[in-house]
Amino acid sequence: MKNKTLAAWLAFLGGPLGLHCFYLRGLSSTLGWLLPIPTALGLYGIERARTFGMDDGLSWALIPILGFVISGCALTAIVYGLMTPEKWNARYNAGAATAAASPAGRTNWLTIGAVVLALLVGSTVLMASLAFSFQRYFEHEIEAGRRISQ
Structure with a gap:
């Protein structure tokens, strides 16, 4: 039986590593194996910024x-947490004899906590990522315009 609360927390905390995909679909989850790649690229970008400074274009x-991976995983946690027990059990606990009455798909306070934190952190990270990328892009364009005008 796949627990909705555990899946929501795994999507929120371990989503960029694909932990929720492995929990729900097993080790054969393609998305679970692909999620660490953009996560590693983003972490490499942070390391490059620390090494070369914020003027490094890459x-x-x-x-x-x-940031987009973290926001997407937070959104996934919200979707899992807000899914009705009937839909959850039909999708992830279909093999059980009494999947419709299973407590694994019920919402409790821990599920609501995952949804609230995912909404808070996910929206903050998304807005910060958008602001950062637009700021750096426009600073780059202004600098390119200055070089052309000189």
Whole structure:
């Protein structure tokens, strides 16, 4: 039986590593194996920014990728947490004899906590990623315009 609360927390906390995909679909989950790639690219962008400074073009292109992955996983946690018990059990606990009455798909306070934190962190990271990428892009364009005018 797949627990909705555990899946929501795994999507929120371990989503960028694909932990929720492995929990729900097993080790054969393609998405679970692909999620660490953009996460690693974003972390590489952060490391480049620390090493070469914020003027490194590759770093400001890679850093928002991590933010978008975190935001997407937070959205997944929200979707899992707000899914009705009937839909949850039909989708992830269909093999059980009494899947419709299973307590694994019920919502409790821990599920609501995952949804609230995912909404808070996910929206903050998404807005920060957008602001960072737009700021760096426009600063780059202004600098390119200055070089052309001189």
